[in-house]
Amino acid sequence: MKIKVCGNRDLNQLKELDDLGINYAGFIFYEQSPRYVLKKIKAEEVKSLKLNIEKVGVFVNASEEEVMKQIDEFGLDVVQLHGDETSSFCGQISDHIKVIKAFRITDPDTNIDWMVKEFDEACDYYLFDKGSAGLYGGTGQKFDWNILEKFAVNKPFFLSGGIGINDAEALKKFEHPFFYGVDVNSRFETEPGIKNISLIKDFIKQLK
Numbered sequence: 001m002k003i004k005v006c007g008n009r010d011l012n013q014l015k016e017l018d019d020l021g022i023n024y025a026g027f028i029f030y031e032q033s034p035r036y037v038l039k040k041i042k043a044e045e046v047k048s049l050k051l052n053i054e055k056v057g058v059f060v061n062a063s064e065e066e067v068m069k070q071i072d073e074f075g076l077d078v079v080q081l082h083g084d085e086t087s088s089f090c091g092q093i094s095d096h097i098k099v100i101k102a103f104r105i106t107d108p109d110t111n112i113d114w115m116v117k118e119f120d121e122a123c124d125y126y127l128f129d130k131g132s133a134g135l136y137g138g139t140g141q142k143f144d145w146n147i148l149e150k151f152a153v154n155k156p157f158f159l160s161g162g163i164g165i166n167d168a169e170a171l172k173k174f175e176h177p178f179f180y181g182v183d184v185n186s187r188f189e190t191e192p193g194i195k196n197i198s199l200i201k202d203f204i205k206q207l208k
Contacts, residue, residue: 104131
């Protein structure tokens with residue numbers, strides 16, 4: 001199970017996450033987010049770091065020009081599209097870099113296979129998050145992961161939304177052939193963008 005820690009705004013903590021073997025570090029480029037990275041970290045500082053962790057840029061309805069600019073300036077390895085992006089837009093970005101397309105689950109009766117179908121050829125991973133009216137992620141709430149067991153999905157996916165240390169056992173028991181990783185954020189923070197590294201260490205131990 002891969003681990004993605006999202007909403008990072010501290011370079012020293014980024015190095016600590018790399019030392020812990022965290023697979024992905026997310027940087028949010030959505031200005032309305034309290035974890036908006038451009039207010040705290042300079043692009044050249046991130047790009048110059050020699051890390052094993054993959055750097056993920058999280059965008060919400062950004063233009064192709066903006067996404068490509070930040071890929072270059074931050075040295076991103078992956079782009080996460082967390083808005084209402086079309087499959088065509090995702091495909092354009094995935095011509096240049098690996099893409100995670102996020103989907104917000106607002107209705108437990110949603111046919112997820114139909115939701116993702118047009119994106120099958122346009123991205124590399126899916127991410128399923130709890131949806132809430134007018135919000136693009138960041139709800140700090142979980143959805144019922146079990147609804148995914150009814151669907152094929154057919155692409156590696158991340159579980160996201162309100163996941164905390166108390167969910168470790170449930171994550172280990174969750175079974176789906178395309179379950180790839182977990183995306184964590186607010187439940188492992190002391191304040192927006194500042195992670196509780198000790199809690200993340202404990203989470204890693206519990207997942208093993």
